[in-house]
Amino acid sequence: MKQLYSGVVLLKKFIALLIIVAMTVLFTVFATIYSASNKLVRIRVVTTTSLYATGLLEYLASEFKNVYKNVEFDFIPAGSGEALRRAEMGDACIVFVHAPQLEEKYISKGVIVNHTIFAYNYFIIAGPPNDPADIRNSRTVFEAFMKIYNAGEKEMAIFVSRGDNSGTHIKELSIWEAIGLNPHGRAWYRETGSGMGNTLIVANELKAYVLSDIGTFLKFKKEGRLPNLVILYTNDTELINIYSVYLVASCKGVEKEYAAKFIDFIRSKGQELIAKYGVEEYGQQLFMPAYEKIVFLTEIWERLAKS
Numbered sequence: 001m002k003q004l005y006s007g008v009v010l011l012k013k014f015i016a017l018l019i020i021v022a023m024t025v026l027f028t029v030f031a032t033i034y035s036a037s038n039k040l041v042r043i044r045v046v047t048t049t050s051l052y053a054t055g056l057l058e059y060l061a062s063e064f065k066n067v068y069k070n071v072e073f074d075f076i077p078a079g080s081g082e083a084l085r086r087a088e089m090g091d092a093c094i095v096f097v098h099a100p101q102l103e104e105k106y107i108s109k110g111v112i113v114n115h116t117i118f119a120y121n122y123f124i125i126a127g128p129p130n131d132p133a134d135i136r137n138s139r140t141v142f143e144a145f146m147k148i149y150n151a152g153e154k155e156m157a158i159f160v161s162r163g164d165n166s167g168t169h170i171k172e173l174s175i176w177e178a179i180g181l182n183p184h185g186r187a188w189y190r191e192t193g194s195g196m197g198n199t200l201i202v203a204n205e206l207k208a209y210v211l212s213d214i215g216t217f218l219k220f221k222k223e224g225r226l227p228n229l230v231i232l233y234t235n236d237t238e239l240i241n242i243y244s245v246y247l248v249a250s251c252k253g254v255e256k257e258y259a260a261k262f263i264d265f266i267r268s269k270g271q272e273l274i275a276k277y278g279v280e281e282y283g284q285q286l287f288m289p290a291y292e293k294i295v296f297l298t299e300i301w302e303r304l305a306k307s
Contacts, residue, residue: 041258044074046086047096048167049195050213051243052077054286056277057096063273064265071258077195079166087111093251093259098213098243099167101174104305112246117297118266119243119274119287123171124234126200126217127209131232132156135209141236142179148209149181152188158208159183162199163191167241172211174307175238204228213241215278215286222282242301243287267291 051057052075061073076083076092080099087095088111095112097103106112125135125144133151138144151157161183162169176183183189190206192199196216203210204226214234220226245263247256271289278286290297 039070041071041254042074043255043259044092045094046076046078046083046092048080048098049077050216051096053197054215054219059277060266060270060273064262079164081165087248090250093248093255095246095248098241099170100301100304101170110249113249114247116245116263116267117242117290117301118245119290120297121214121241121287122234123211123239123241124214124217124231125209126212126229127232128207128228129230135232138233141175141238144233145175146179152186158188158206160199160203160208160210161191163193168211200226218282218286240300242297
C-alpha cells in the first residue's frame with residue numbers, strides 16, 4: 001500500500017512538472033510571437049513625386065499602419081527613372097512608378113517583381129489663361145504640342161519640362177518624338193531637372209505651358225500656388241497615366257514580408273481609399289482606382305511598355 005501511495009505521489013509530481021514545462025514553453029512561444037509582432041519594421045519606399053506630393057502614399061500608409069502598428073515607412077520621392085535606379089542599387093524594398101517603358105527594362109533585368117497596377121489618372125497640359133498657342137480646342141495632344149512648338153518659335157510661348165527622366169518627362173518626350181519635332185536647345189524650351197511640384201512653380205512664374213499629372217496640379221492649384229496656370233487640355237486617351245507598384249527583388253526578410261503585405265493592402269482595401277482620396281478637398285478624384293478597369297489598363301500598359 002505504501003508503494004502504491006509513493007507511486008501516486010511521484011506520478012502527481014511528474015504531471016505537475018510536465019504542466020510547468022508546458023506552460024513555460026507556451027509562455028516563451030507567445031512572448032516570442034508578441035515580441036516579433038511588435039518589433040519595429042522600417043520599409044524603404046522610392047516613389048514618383050506625384051504620389052508623394054499629393055499625399056496619397058502617406059494616406060495609404062497611415063491606413064495600413066492602423067492594422068500593422070509596428071511598421072514605419074521611409075519615403076524617398078524621385079522621378080520614375082531615379083526611383084528605378086535606386087531600386088536596382090538596393091536602396092528600397094518597394095517602388096512606385098508611372099513609366100511603362102522604363103519599368104519594362106527593369107522587369108527584364110529582374111530588378112522588380114510582383115507588378116501591380118493600382119491607380120490611374122490623366123496627364124494634363126496647363127498654361128496661361130490667355131493661351132497664346134491656342135491649344136484649348138486642339139483635337140489631339142499631338143496637335144496641342146505642335147501649336148506650342150510653333151508659338152515658341154514665334155516667341156509667343158514658353159514650355160517648361162521636368163527634364164528629369166521621370167514618368168511625366170518620358171511621356172512628354174514620346175509626344176515630341178511622335179510629331180517629329182525636337183524642342184531641345186530652343187530658347188523657349190526650359191528644363192528644370194526637378195520634380196513635378198517645382199516644375200509647376202517655375203511654369204507659373206514664367207506663365208508657361210507644362211505637362212503635369214492632374215493630381216499634383218489640382219493640389220497646388222487649391223493651395224493657391226499656381227495663380228497663372230489653368231488646365232487647357234486633358235482627357236485624351238494618349239495622356240492616360242498608369243501607376244504601378246513593385247516589390248524590389250533584392251529585398252529580403254521581415255522587410256520583404258511587410259512590403260508584400262502593403263502591396264496586397266493597396267490592391268484590395270486600398271482601392272476604396274484611392275477612389276475617395278481628394279474628392280472632399282479638391283472636388284474630384286486625384287486618382288482613379290485600377291480594379292474596375294484592370295484589363296483595359298493592362299493592355300494600355302503593355303502597349304506603352306513596348307513603344
